[in-house]
Amino acid sequence: MKQAAQTSIGSGSGIGRKHVAALVAGPAMLMAILSPAWGAQDEPIFRRSVLLENAEVMVVENRYEPGSVAPFHRHEYPRRVIYVESGGTIEITPGRQRDDGTLERAPDGEVRRIDITAGQALWLPAQVHSLRNVGKTFIRLIEVEIKNAAP
Numbered sequence: 001m002k003q004a005a006q007t008s009i010g011s012g013s014g015i016g017r018k019h020v021a022a023l024v025a026g027p028a029m030l031m032a033i034l035s036p037a038w039g040a041q042d043e044p045i046f047r048r049s050v051l052l053e054n055a056e057v058m059v060v061e062n063r064y065e066p067g068s069v070a071p072f073h074r075h076e077y078p079r080r081v082i083y084v085e086s087g088g089t090i091e092i093t094p095g096r097q098r099d100d101g102t103l104e105r106a107p108d109g110e111v112r113r114i115d116i117t118a119g120q121a122l123w124l125p126a127q128v129h130s131l132r133n134v135g136k137t138f139i140r141l142i143e144v145e146i147k148n149a150a151p
Contacts, residue, residue: 044068044133051142058145064088064133072103075126079149082124083142087117089135095128103128116141 044067052059058077062070066088072095094109106128113134116122133139 046070046133056147058147060143060145062139062141062143064090064131064139064141066133066136066138068133070131072105072128072130074103074128075145077145077147077149078126080124080126080143080145082122083144084116084118084120084122085140085142086138087115087120088133088137088139089113089115090139091132091134093130093132095130097128105130 044065045063046065046068047061047063048070049061049063050058051061064070072093074095074097090113092112092114094106094111095103096106096109097103116139
């Protein structure tokens with residue numbers, strides 16, 4: 001009858017408790033250090049996903065957690081329709097494009113706070129702006145940018 005080999009940690013095997021702890025903890029620590037969230041605060045997330053794009057339209061889903069911000073951006077196409085899937089309170093800050101192409105807050109622009117409700121549809125022109133979810137609810141918008149619409 002064969003006897004099972006028995007190895008005891010720290011009994012001359014060359015592997016001590018500290019080595020085992022390092023082998024176990026090492027991969028977890030490495031993953032934590034390489035993680036993009038290492039040391040970062042949990043900031044509210046804004047997500048933008050292009051759902052469809054062709055020669056006529058671009059359909060985009062915008063998701064705003066409470067407190068999240070869509071940074072300054074420019075709508076390229078002359079007209080757009082926004083359908084509010086999940087509503088809340090947004091703050092819109094008007095912007096402008098500088099000569100060097102960068103976007104910034106418009107010096108004469110007034111920040112507007114707007115309540116939007118689920119099921120609402122909006123017809124809007126192209127613009128430069130930033131948007132913040134200042135309410136306590138998750139907001140989901142479906143935006144259809146119409147590429148060939150008359151301004």
